[in-house]
Amino acid sequence: MRTFRAGLRVEAAMRGDMEFFYDIFRYGYLANALLAAVFAGITCGIVGTYVVSRRIVFLCGGVTHASFGGLGIAFWMGVNPIGGAMVFAILSAVGIEWASDKGRMREDSAIGIIWSVGMAVGALFMSLTPGYTSGDLASYMFGSIVTVTTRDVATLGALTAFCVAGMALWRRPITYLAFDRDFAASQGIATKTASYALTVIVAATIVLSIRIMGIVLLLSLFTIPTVTANAFTKSYGAMTLWASVTATAGAVTGLVISYNWEVPPGAGIIFTLTLGLIAAKLLTLRRKKIADAT
DSSP states (O other), X not given: OHHHHHHXXXXXXXXXXXXXXXXXXXXXXXXXXXXXXXXXXXXXXXXXXXXXXXXXXXXXXXXXXXXXXXXXXXXXHTSOHHHHHHHHHHHHHHHHHXXXXXXXXXXXXXXXXXXXXXXXXXHHHHHHSTTOOHHHHHHHHSOOGGGOOHHHHHHHHHHHHHHHHHHHHSHHHHHHHHHOHHHHHHTTOOHHHHHHXXXXXXXXXXXXXXXXXXXXXXXXXXXXXXXXXXXXXXOHHHHHHHXXXXXXXXXXXXXXXXXXXXXXXXHHHHHHHHHHHHHHHHHHHHHHHHHHHO
């Protein structure tokens, strides 16, 4: 009897999962959400590998939270919030890179200042916006993937195509920059120009992914897949590939969990990615024990 009941529960869960994929063809917002999850997974996997390898995760977090300042100003002015966040994020990222590169300020100090100022500016202008509601803030702080539009998906898809093409064409220079800028310079790479360009791409990826994960949770989509992939490979190219696969699988699975169980999409995605990371670490530990025993 217990086995029969367990089978019924599994069958019901499978029906719930399949219902999501059936509803994609019935509701346009679900199709947009699925495409956004796939594009964000691929892009964050590629960009996240660079972020983790170059050890600028804190910079990524600072730019993510600083972009809230652009959101607040855009709401107050009545213009596109994502456009405002994009301008603010790019200026913040380039400003941090410039300050640390010129030695005018330590990078961690610059990030801390930009982080706090961006959040303060966002909160100030949000509160000054006529008709402001807390729902406007929550959708950007914690994500609202089901509200992404066809235009959002197209923009994110274009960025994904650009990142994939860039990784295919300039994998070696990017790898050199991620691990050793001095060696990259010795290979004839314009390190300053390339670093600024990659910083802008990181900022753009952050802003276009905010609607999916939210400002608070977005950093996990950059870091967890790369750390998971790093458990199995040390090759930058392979790590980028598997980070993208992991991020995409986690984003889609989290979206399905969110739809079936009515939980926030960002939380579902992080929960899925975290389980994958734990499984990867346990598997590598088991392999190490077997190797040591033999």
